[in-house]
Amino acid sequence: MNSASDRIIEPFRIKVVEPIRMTTFQEREEILKNAGYNLFQVHSDDVLIDFLTDSGTGAMSAEQWSAIMRGDESYAGSPSYFRFEKAVRDIFGFVHVIPTHQGRAAERILVATLVKPGDIIPNNTHFDTTRANIEAAGAKALDLPCAESKEFSTPHPFKGNMDLEALEKVLKENKDQIPLAMMTVTNNGGGGQPVSMANIRTASNLCRAAGIPFYIDACRFAENAFFIRHREEGYAETPLIDIAREIFSYSDGCTMSAKKDGMANIGGFLCSNDSNVAKQEEELLVLTEGFPTYGGLAGRDLEAIAVGLYEALDYRYQEYRASSTSYLGEQITEADVPIILPPGGHAIYIDAKNMLPHIPQSEYPGQALVIELYRTGGIRSVEIGSVMFGTADPETYSDSELVRLAIPRRVYTKSQVDYVVDCIQDVSKRREEIRGVRIVEQSERLRHFTARFEMV
Numbered sequence: 001m002n003s004a005s006d007r008i009i010e011p012f013r014i015k016v017v018e019p020i021r022m023t024t025f026q027e028r029e030e031i032l033k034n035a036g037y038n039l040f041q042v043h044s045d046d047v048l049i050d051f052l053t054d055s056g057t058g059a060m061s062a063e064q065w066s067a068i069m070r071g072d073e074s075y076a077g078s079p080s081y082f083r084f085e086k087a088v089r090d091i092f093g094f095v096h097v098i099p100t101h102q103g104r105a106a107e108r109i110l111v112a113t114l115v116k117p118g119d120i121i122p123n124n125t126h127f128d129t130t131r132a133n134i135e136a137a138g139a140k141a142l143d144l145p146c147a148e149s150k151e152f153s154t155p156h157p158f159k160g161n162m163d164l165e166a167l168e169k170v171l172k173e174n175k176d177q178i179p180l181a182m183m184t185v186t187n188n189g190g191g192g193q194p195v196s197m198a199n200i201r202t203a204s205n206l207c208r209a210a211g212i213p214f215y216i217d218a219c220r221f222a223e224n225a226f227f228i229r230h231r232e233e234g235y236a237e238t239p240l241i242d243i244a245r246e247i248f249s250y251s252d253g254c255t256m257s258a259k260k261d262g263m264a265n266i267g268g269f270l271c272s273n274d275s276n277v278a279k280q281e282e283e284l285l286v287l288t289e290g291f292p293t294y295g296g297l298a299g300r301d302l303e304a305i306a307v308g309l310y311e312a313l314d315y316r317y318q319e320y321r322a323s324s325t326s327y328l329g330e331q332i333t334e335a336d337v338p339i340i341l342p343p344g345g346h347a348i349y350i351d352a353k354n355m356l357p358h359i360p361q362s363e364y365p366g367q368a369l370v371i372e373l374y375r376t377g378g379i380r381s382v383e384i385g386s387v388m389f390g391t392a393d394p395e396t397y398s399d400s401e402l403v404r405l406a407i408p409r410r411v412y413t414k415s416q417v418d419y420v421v422d423c424i425q426d427v428s429k430r431r432e433e434i435r436g437v438r439i440v441e442q443s444e445r446l447r448h449f450t451a452r453f454e455m456v
């Protein structure tokens with residue numbers, strides 16, 4: 001202990017503030033009606049606490065804003081690119097670093113380079129954009145989450161792990177159809193849960209023995225490194241940057257959304273050690289993103305990422321982030337709200353099916369809860385269930401009906417989190433009165449962004 005208190009506090013002070021607008025209950029009811037009860041259709045200035053995503057919504061540091069002023073906007077050979085490349089190489093260790101405008105652009109280029117129709121790409125759990133890119137190429141996105149990930153209420157230190165036996169089996173039986181395997185750290189589709197170093201190492205060994213490139217979806221790599229330090233034997237004293245370096249040493253490349261642990265508002269990159277593959281990727285990059293020394297980004301964005309990647313690896317920052325996220329999880333668990341346990345790195349996932357058992361899946365309990373959280377407190381969250389994964393065929397339901405509260409980085413204070421806790425406690429007390437919804441309008445693909453609902 002370095003002072004009279006061992007309380008974990010925000011390791012920063014606030015230099016710039018942005019007002020948030022209070023709305024009344026009546027105003028929110030009107031806003032919901034106009035938006036067709038779809039929170040993606042609500043203007044963000046009508047949201048008090050925005051937990052829709054942790055992607056690109058973080059607060060940048062004074063160092064990042066200073067670096068932005070240094071941004072060099074030359075078309076070719078910008079020093080901003082070389083600073084970015086140096087930071088990525090230092091932490092991730094790859095030879096080739098290709099900047100993209102965000103994570104999915106890196107995925108698209110990777111898939112276009114390596115994947116052909118009929119292929120199979122295993123992952124612990126594919127994020128939706130990764131899955132969509134693979135499926136658009138006519139290939140199969142195969143999720144191989146570990147068994148523990150299916151038991152929401154039973155804590156396990158590394159619920160993000162891959163089922164290694166299943167990986168071994170698919171590598172043996174379908175080797176010729178597998179152009180690469182992936183591992184997503186932390187596992188967003190699986191509750192923001194971390195992957196252990198042992199799991200990454202073994203998955204890598206299995207792939208390497210089969211001659212298959214092993215890629216990491218690195219979006220939340222620094223949060224994952226923090227969990228390894230805290231939960232895996234042998235890492236208790238290891239600096240997060242060294243843990244990150246070890247993770248990537250087991251891989252042959254990565255895709256990255258710098259909107260998460262790049263601590264930036266936009267950006268991403270694609271890395272590999274294979275010069276041949278990188279050459280093809282750079283050719284595709286020029287078609288849609290830009291010249292290889294800026295990709296889809298301005299020089300100033302490259303500068304912000306170069307600084308942000310190191311800030312994400314700051315131990316005190318990660319300690320604060322993990323403790324504030326788990327604080328929210330613990331508080332609402334006490335109010336009897338079922339969540340995926342333990343709390344994830346970037347988000348809390350409420351098990352809406354279990355919380356609202358009186359609402360059948362055909363009336364979308366997750367969406368009902370999302371609506372009620374906004375109505376009650378102006379809080380925006382996102383349904384991850386049958387609205388997101390189902391189709392116009394009414395019989396397609398997701399295995400689970402979750403509501404994600406994703407926490408933007410360095411944005412909300414503890415009293416704002418306490419406000420969210422108060423609202424969720426209130427909703428929890430009235431849970432039996434919450435009604436389901438029906439869909440009155442929907443699109444064929446990605447319906448959750450635009451669907452319109454009606455209260456049942």
Ligand code: F0G
Pocket residue numbers: 052053054055102103104105127129130184188189217219256257258259267268406
């Ligand atoms: N991979 C993971 C694990 C992600 O969580 C995301 C984005 C992406 C890839 C794609 O990155 O958005 O920069 O194109 N996740 C956001 C979210 C959108 O809300 O979880 P992107």
